[in-house]
Amino acid sequence: MNVLEEMNGELMILKLRDQRLDASTAPALREALIERIAKGHQSIIIDLSDVGFMDSSALGALIAAVKKLGPVGTIAVAAMRTPVARLFSVTKMDRVFSVHPTVADAVRSLAA
Amino acid sequence: MLVRRDLAELGQAADQVCQWLEAEVDEDSLSCIELAFVEALTNSILHGPLDTGTSIAVFVEILDTQIVVEIEDGSPPMPTLFDNAGAHRLEFDIKDIENLSESGRGLSLIAISMDEVTFRVIEDRVRLRMVRYRR
Numbered sequence: 001m002n003v004l005e006e007m008n009g010e011l012m013i014l015k016l017r018d019q020r021l022d023a024s025t026a027p028a029l030r031e032a033l034i035e036r037i038a039k040g041h042q043s044i045i046i047d048l049s050d051v052g053f054m055d056s057s058a059l060g061a062l063i064a065a066v067k068k069l070g071p072v073g074t075i076a077v078a079a080m081r082t083p084v085a086r087l088f089s090v091t092k093m094d095r096v097f098s099v100h101p102t103v104a105d106a107v108r109s110l111a112a
Numbered sequence: 113m114l115v116r117r118d119l120a121e122l123g124q125a126a127d128q129v130c131q132w133l134e135a136e137v138d139e140d141s142l143s144c145i146e147l148a149f150v151e152a153l154t155n156s157i158l159h160g161p162l163d164t165g166t167s168i169a170v171f172v173e174i175l176d177t178q179i180v181v182e183i184e185d186g187s188p189p190m191p192t193l194f195d196n197a198g199a200h201r202l203e204f205d206i207k208d209i210e211n212l213s214e215s216g217r218g219l220s221l222i223a224i225s226m227d228e229v230t231f232r233v234i235e236d237r238v239r240l241r242m243v244r245y246r247r
Contacts, residue, residue: 020126023154024119053126053143055150056221060214067210083143090224091202091217096209 001028005036011110012036013103015047021058029058033065033075042073045106049079054087066096074098078106114167117157126150129172129181136174137246144225145244149181151218152240156185171239177246178227182239189231189238197223 002017014032018025036044046062048054066075076098080088088094100106115125129149133142149170156168166186173180197219204212223229228243 020123022119022122022126022150023158024122053146053150055147055154056215056217057154059217063212063214067212067214070210082139083147086140086143087147087221090199090221092204095206096212 001025001032003032008107009111011043011045011107012041013045013047013107015050017050019050019052021051021054021061023055023057026057026061030061030064033061034068037065037068037073042069043076043110044069044074045076045078045100045103045110047078047103048081048084049103051084052081054084056087056091059087059091059093062093062097074110076100076106076110078103113170113172115153115157115170116167117160119154119157122150122153122157125153125170129170132172133174133179137179137244141179141244141247145179145181145242148222148225148229148242148244149183151222152181152183152242155218156183156187156240160185160187175246179244179246181242181244182232183242184237184239187238189233191231193231194219194223194229197229199224 004015004017006013021029069075078100079102100109113128115121126146126149130142130146169184171182201220202217226242227245230241232239232241
């Protein structure tokens, strides 16, 4: 799992560098997110701009993270490409995650 | 195309299918076919027969009116597998995230992404047949 981590105040920004997120990478994605939540990070922005494909297994990893975080925190997703945005839309995950067109928009929203 | 029963093969197999189809369909159709294919191939790798010596066969047919993707993994016929799949299975209670399922969306995503999903038998071998109409 290729993840670039950056802090913006209390916000953690994770840029996922893998072009494909599927069942072969979902366990590592889940672990990467859960590990950071366990360390106390409660506001996480996931930059999906490099991700051209995501399947239900990877979506499951994101759901595991949002459940681990619970109501105390927020996971935002930003810069989704069309196929990924479609997956979020048809599975209605755009109601579960805070969705933003850009990372800057997500930062503004979560910092407010 | 033959695919080893290994999740690490998913990306390469999907890239190959997309390469065959990218000049034939629009981007939206291509992403739908790719999603359905990856979900189906993942199921074959994870839940297909345990004889890991047998590869999974993938067939792609480009017709005037439709694209056909078939997967043959050695499984027996499962005629009712998709009976309850569809958009209604993706509904959930937004107020109950704690109990939101982390899995179980694959079959419904296949059903939503393709226009026809059936099984057919060729010389005693079962193939999952997924059809997307050309728009």
